[in-house]
Amino acid sequence: MALLTIRDLQTGYDSHTVTPKLNFTVEEGDYLCIVGENGSGKTTLMKTLLSLIEPLGGQILYGGGLQKNQIGYLPQQTMIQKDFPASVREIVLSGCRGRCGLRPFYSKQEKKLAEANMRRMGLEGFSRRCYRELSGGQQQRVLLARALCATQKVLLLDEPVSGLDPKVTEEMYELIAELNREGITIIMISHDIPAAVRYAGHILHIGESVFFGTTEEYKNSEAGRYFLREVEK
């Protein structure tokens, strides 16, 4: 069974709908890119998938042993204040909090997991550094390591490369692709359609017309052709 099956899902706030009815599935190991204009409801959809807001209609079915709370995610804008005192290690470790349940402290395994994920993100030697003193790209990697602590299966990334320079952007994409090769399912929101087409296996385009299919199908679809052409100009 698919990890996530989305059936007639309508998202929005209170009774004001943002996205039309959506239908799509995410299989284990997929790399799905969600594209669409500003304000088309990508972040709203992601928050609904994370159960942060209630769906206005339709269903989200979790399968393949995935629990509702086992989705790691990278927020679009972090509400984290500029002056928040927190070390990299404290932040990464906090990704394990959800799995602790009632247990008050982190176990040895969880601490090891946090170390391992910091290494995976190339953050060795940063563990005692203060988060607010890192560069944007480094901060993004810290939050990615935290997300990895929260999941073994699925990562939801909301515009992970916004604000990064081209070189760091490329590194970020490679890092995400590497995670996908290691078997983690990726759902990424992006405005970078060329990169989406290059890396993703499936594309979900939301906006006036909704498209869901493989990247190949997207390239040949009307919406895809239009956007790719726009970018090339």
Place this chain on the structure above:
Amino acid sequence: MTETLSLYLAFPLVRYALIVGVLIALCSSLLGVTLVLKRFSYIGDGLSHVAFGAMALAAVLNLTDNMLLILPVTVISAALLLRTGSSSKIRGDAAIAMISVGSLAFGYLLMNLFSTSSNLTGDVCSTLFGSTSITTLKKEEVILCVILSVLVVIFFILFYNRIFAVTFDEEFAKATGVNTELINLLIAIVIAVIIVLSMNLVGSLLISALVIFPALSAMRLFQSFKAVTICSAVLSVVCALSGMLLSILGGTPVGSTIVAFDAAAFVLCYLIGKLRGGK
């Protein structure tokens, strides 16, 4: 000077007061960091006014144990304020300002209309700014304070990691299965308890200072949540102790002396932070 001090310390009541003061300072500083970072400072302020109103009501009703009224009223208000604070529909800060000023006025009105005391201004003043002398504590109050402080410290230790997760990024914590509503509610309840406790020591107008100053000072100096928490606890206890001792020796009002120490510590930390930052 040491003589005067040892003379005072011979009184059990003075010793009690010192114990109570240190415990209150410890408790209030622990959650101060979270309050400041979650932009909840205003809730602490609002609650202290609510506690003032409740205290006035208790005085008018002539309750033998006014804690029985003040504690529940403040805890319930804390839960309500938190709810309005997080709701996007109601202007949270406006609601809090309304409730806090309202209960301040209500409290003063009650005291004015019904008070049997001959020294009304003195009463009001001591509820607002803390008792002029800490030796007015009753033994039961001391015991209650010790019990509640121990509970607060235990709560803080057991929930430390959850408090961090919720303070740092509430949405992420919620999405990954932390019961953020419960944690927020617990934080609000504990804040209410701390505020009621601190009323006796520093009075309702000065409580916010006790909660916020140590956290802000520690944030000038340290970079990790743990270090900031520990530092603010230490600072708060040291300031409270020095404030109380000075107030005994100099006969100054306890609450404002402690807050003066806290403010001085903040200035010092700010300067140290500036010097280190600008090296």
